[in-house]
Amino acid sequence: MELHIVIQGRKDLANQLYEQLRDNIESGRLAAGVQLPPSRLLAAQLGLSRKTISDTYSRLTYENYLVGKIGSGTFVNALNAPTQRRQTTSQLASATRISKWQDISLPLRHPTLEGTLRCDFIGGATAKTQFPHDEWRRCTQYALRQMTQARGFYSQPEGLPALRSAIAGHIAFARGVKCTADDIVVCNGAQQALDLIARVLIEPGCTVAMEDPGYTPARQLFAAQGAEVVSVPVDSEGIVVEQIPENTHAIYVTPSHQMPLGMPMSLARREALLHKASRIGAIIIEDDYDSEFRYEGRPTDSLQSMDQFGVVAYVGTFSKTLLPELRLGYAVLPEAIREAVIKAKQLTDWHTSTLPQWALTKFISEGLLNKHIRRCHSIYAGRRDRILARFAGDLSPWMEAIPSTAGFHMAVMFKVPINVPLLVELARKVEIGLYPLTGFFTDAAPRDGLILGFGAVETLDIDPALDRLRDVLTQIA
The missing domain is CATH 3.90.1150.10 (Aspartate Aminotransferase, domain 1)
Known part of the structure; x- marks a missing residue:
């Protein structure tokens, strides 16, 4: 392992080494169980005698910082916990802001592996038993080959052109979405898509209207960005458009499969929503999270497919069709906000990992997704x-x-x-x-x-x- 030790001059060499190793252990930079380099190797790296290294190891072992294992080497002792050196939240200048984030409840957080019930x-x-592991493994191998041909630069913030083209074809077929590859931004799941759209539409005090009941993580996200989130009731036809405030900047809806009640938004209600958004200058955020699975009645196209005004930002995800752990989603953006969202994407995480992007491109293009x-x-x-x-x-x-x-x-x-x-x-x-x-x-x-x-x-x-x-x-x- 590489051990960062700096020896200055030719005096007090053993004590310099001792203090730096001890400080690294106490601060946690050398974690419990980490193996230290053999004395001969460390001596050569630092230009010290092997006896100096051995004496220092012996001293730290005596003080319970290190433990020697015969035939294995010298390790940081697990009994020596790192010293806590931290300020409390109340001591920080941003204490109020931090407390607001700490107070957020996450009722829909998924359980850990250890907490999973039968x-x-x-x-x-x-369920992972449904996931096509063999096909995805082959697509991942293809992705690795594609990455070896790249020049080592960062990729485009909006996503790989090949994947955006594949997504455009898929959602046009499956959901009637009208778009080209240039309208799409690939994200780390639908939640990041919501975050990026909110970043360019919302500042503290802006009004966001959303369904009540509705998708709690979206509400929490908008509120965390300083929005005044207004609850709009839903009935059997969806969101009650007449109760959307006139000063609304963004309207979040789940028209194809209302979250959580499940009913679709009626055609008349969709048309009313589009006209109102156009009139008041609001962007509709359409979260179409799992509507590719339909069981009865005529298929309903996306709200975006009806948009004649350029006011719908369509958000989709592959977490529901593939696996949540892949964290792959996308947004189909109206021209008015597209460039702003792309820049927000670059500033927040530059781009989504290209490995799963290439794999998903192959997966879609070979018909495996359908x-x-x-x-x-x-x-x-x-x-x-x-x-x-x-x-x-x-x-x-x-x-x-x-x-x-x-x-x-x-x-x-x-x-x-x-x-x-x-x-x-x-x-x-x-x-x-x-x-x-x-x-x-x-x-x-x-x-x-x-x-x-x-x-x-x-x-x-x-x-x-x-x-x-x-x-x-x-x-x-």
């Missing part, structure tokens, strides 16, 4: 049907499902009073993850229910899990 009805997640979506559609449709059958059957005394026509989550509402926190707690004890709807409501009166994601639940686990849910409901009712 059957987790969390929304927005997929093939994967068709396979998953069949799986999700079966899971959805099974869940709806159970809520129309033995679970019907307690709950009623709202059958969404797209995506892989649905809302279920309680028909009788239920202690929801207790239900969630008892369900976790029998290895079932449940998530209340209340966290999606802000100003609207919350409705007692659950958001039931079935993307990460194996089909064969659904009935046993719902059996346990029925038993828990029987117990607490």
Whole structure:
């Protein structure tokens, strides 16, 4: 390993080495368990005698900073924790601002691997058993070959031209989006796309209108950027356009699969929303997060496909069709904000990693994405049907499902009073993850229910899990 030690002059050599090694250990720069270079090697690197190195190691070992292992070498002792040298938040000039970020609650944060339950009805997640690992591995190998041919420069902030062209073709076919490759910016997931659009549209005091109930991380993001987030109610046709304030700068909606209730926005409501946004000068942020999976009724195109005014910024993601860990999303931007968003992208992270970009380009161009979506559609449709059958059957005394026509989550509402926190707690004890709807409501009166994601639940686990849910409901009712 490379060890940063600077020896000055020819005096007190052993003590210089001792103090620097000790300080590195105490500060944590040399972490517990790190192996130090052999005395002969370090002596040659520093121009010191081997005896000086050995004596210093012995002294640090005696003081419990180091530990010697016969046949292995000398290591930093795990018992010696680094000294904490830090200011508290209250001592910083930005204490108020920091506290606002620290106080943000993250109710939709996904569990760690250690915290994963046997059957987790969390929304927005997929099962890795469906992912085409072999095909993706081959596409990644292609990506590595492409990267070896590059000159070592940073890539374009808007994303690789080949990927943007592939995305444009895919979403035109799958969602009716009208765009060219030049309209697309590749992002690290849809959340970054929302962040970039917000950066160029919002400053402290600006008004953002969004659905209530709605997607909580989007609301938190806009509020963190200083926006005044106005809650607009939704009904069976979607957002109530008449209640969007006249001074609104941005309008966030999920028109194809309302988050979290699941209904699509009606055609009349879409037209009214587009006209109002054009009249007041607002940008509509259309989050089309999982609408490639549709189960009944006529397919509905994106809101962006109806846009005659250039006011819709369309946000999509591959986290729902592939894997959340890939962190690949995109934004299709109207001309009025496109250049500004590209510059915001470059200033925040320069560009998304080119390795997954090249892999996804290959994956789409070979038809593997559409093939994967068709396979998953069949799986999700079966899971959805099974869940709806159970809520129309033995679970019907307690709950009623709202059958969404797209995506892989649905809302279920309680028909009788239920202690929801207790239900969630008892369900976790029998290895079932449940998530209340209340966290999606802000100003609207919350409705007692659950958001039931079935993307990460194996089909064969659904009935046993719902059996346990029925038993828990029987117990607490």
